[in-house]
Amino acid sequence: MSGPAGEVPAAQPVAGLEAAGVPTVRPVPPATVGRLPGYLRALTELSVLGVRTTSSERLAALAGVGSAQLRRDLSWLGSHGVRGVGYDVRRLRGRVADALGVESDLAVVIVGIGRLGHALADYLRAEGGGFRVAALVDTDPGVVGSAVAGLAVEDDKDLEDVVRREGAVLAVLATPVQAAQRVCDRLVSAGVRGILAFTPARLAVPDGVTVRAADVAAELQILAFHTRGTPA
Amino acid sequence: MSGPAGEVPAAQPVAGLEAAGVPTVRPVPPATVGRLPGYLRALTELSVLGVRTTSSERLAALAGVGSAQLRRDLSWLGSHGVRGVGYDVRRLRGRVADALGVESDLAVVIVGIGRLGHALADYLRAEGGGFRVAALVDTDPGVVGSAVAGLAVEDDKDLEDVVRREGAVLAVLATPVQAAQRVCDRLVSAGVRGILAFTPARLAVPDGVTVRAADVAAELQILAFHTRGTPA
DNA sequence: AGTTGTGAATCGATTCACAGCC
DNA sequence: GGCTGTGAATCGATTCACAACT
Missing domain, CATH: 1.10.10.10 (Winged helix-like DNA-binding domain superfamily/Winged helix DNA-binding domain)
Known part of the structure; x- marks a missing residue:
């Protein structure tokens, strides 16, 4: 299987x-x-x-x-x-x-440049897949300004400006859970229409905005289901 | 939506x-x-x-x-x-x-401790979700032996032993694409029954083994589809 | 009165199998 | 002869709506 x-x-x-x-x-x-x-x-x-x-x-x-x-x-x-x-x-x-809408490389903004965000930035820069990593955003003053995947990390307080500047309609959310809904709201208000969230929480968004959850724990739980029954 | x-x-x-x-x-x-x-x-x-x-x-x-x-x-x-x-x-x-089979914390082995593997290890240690991060494995001599998420990273050459030692039936695969199929085969031969792969390639596995692909580019492409049509 | 569990109806997705075309 | 595109059949998943139960 x-x-x-x-x-x-x-x-x-x-x-x-x-x-x-x-x-x-x-x-x-x-x-x-x-x-x-x-x-x-x-x-x-x-x-x-x-x-x-x-x-x-x-x-x-x-x-x-x-x-x-x-x-x-x-x-x-x-x-x-x-x-x-x-x-x-x-x-x-x-x-x-x-049909997918990836003919011309779409701008993607990544929010939350911890280890995960950093890894995702590297990956998307390399693999492409029809996207352009347009900007990286974080709150941590120790991270803001540093270069990641060839881009300077920008300050979270400028999030809306960054989204508008790049004309980004897609975003990757890799912040801690607590910040997720707030960041999500701001992304949406700035014009983002699709969000890939690496957060376990369910995000509330208005109609016309799509969220896809990349939930590692949930994926593993589904795998666990399939390994039941044949205990080795 | x-x-x-x-x-x-x-x-x-x-x-x-x-x-x-x-x-x-x-x-x-x-x-x-x-x-x-x-x-x-x-x-x-x-x-x-x-x-x-x-x-x-x-x-x-x-x-x-x-x-x-x-x-x-x-x-x-x-x-x-x-x-x-x-x-x-x-x-x-x-x-x-x-029903999911996560009553007793199942052992999970993470292979490939780059930035992504490291981030996943941290996340699964913190969030739990019914799993126990049992071991971390990598090839890089600069990484093997270091402590990540409270565990010592072990050598890839011992992969099969590690899997058997921990009785792990689940694995997270976070290696580069080129290594994915080889590592996958070895995991399966050591008894792993479910693999969560952060690799874009399709993995071939025998019957009875389940693979779930966590493909960031594919997820973004699906989001791109939904943002079509309403160019905002 | 309030809520579950489930038949029956509906809706969508997959597969079969072949007519139509190169 | 080979392969696509699709109607028809099948299969699965969702929703409706209500009888059964506390």
Whole structure:
């Protein structure tokens, strides 16, 4: 048994003006969105390898899903494979990146530059994945001003300015739990629309803002569930 | 819009000897398992607050789900609420922890003590969550032997011995990508049954072993999807 | 009166299997 | 001959709404 993690909270219902003859894009189902990053990675690998064309069978194997599911998922993007041939790797990669909204590197602000924030900054600078680490923010006067991952850490009191300056819509929250909700509120008020929180607490956000919790303890608990039953 | 992350790969089908009069436990659905950690946290909060009894309504609000869903989820655990009254917080907390398999603190080994591994070690030591950080392992001679989170970092070459010594069935993998699959294989051969991987690559594991990927780039990509459409 | 546990209904996601196209 | 895109079938998960119980 195995399997990657990832789930998406809610669908984005699209105004139903289909009747008016406007060809509305059908909303991509949450479960599909959760798999798109896997497809993107697989396609990037193939692309690097110099592969020009791939079948749904091969791509699905790389991404760890069934080929029928892959084809169904791609059909939501209005994809253009060629029957009898397969998909053009480069074109499809572009299509998936576009659907996710990571064509042009999006600005991400990381708040809380402890060991975890530092590690995440390094990782995102190196791996990329379609993002630009635009700024790092912390409260600690001993950290503010120091260089981390090639950026000068900025002062928490300027958080809103930093977010606006960089036009960041995404943020990574790596502060202690106590500060999380306050920082979250300020991020949202400054225009952030998506927050990846490494905090165990549930964060309250207004509609239109998405929070994803990266909760290590919860992940381990789920793993613990699966290791039950076969005690060795 | 908001929502925590978390999904569970596959169900554990139970041998169907119901006909023989044996009261088999019905398998808990994956979606339910994914929500149990949230319930556990909410129940722990209530318990700390000194609350003895709670309704499904209140508990569901704390966990961020609907009350009907909460009741349905708990019904898989054969839970014993009292009609007209609610659930006994302490008892229910025990029941959920038990279902997850985290009643007695499980041993966890962390491999790769870079900044990320160090941060995770600190976090798991502090937050607990039903686990005992049993050992830290790294290859770097400059790190091996140093004290991190109150433990001496051990040498990677002793990985298998360490896992067996501690009887660890869970591991956290925080090594560079290149080493991930090799370390994974060794963990599995030493008896580890669940791996939380902070590596973007898909890991191949035999049946009976569960991998959950904590992929920061993928999470951000999913967030990016939700921020599309409303360019603010 | 208040709340649970659960059938029945609904909704969404996955899989099958094949017509349609290259 | 091979492979995609998708209707139809299946499977699972969520929600409704109420009977059963304290």
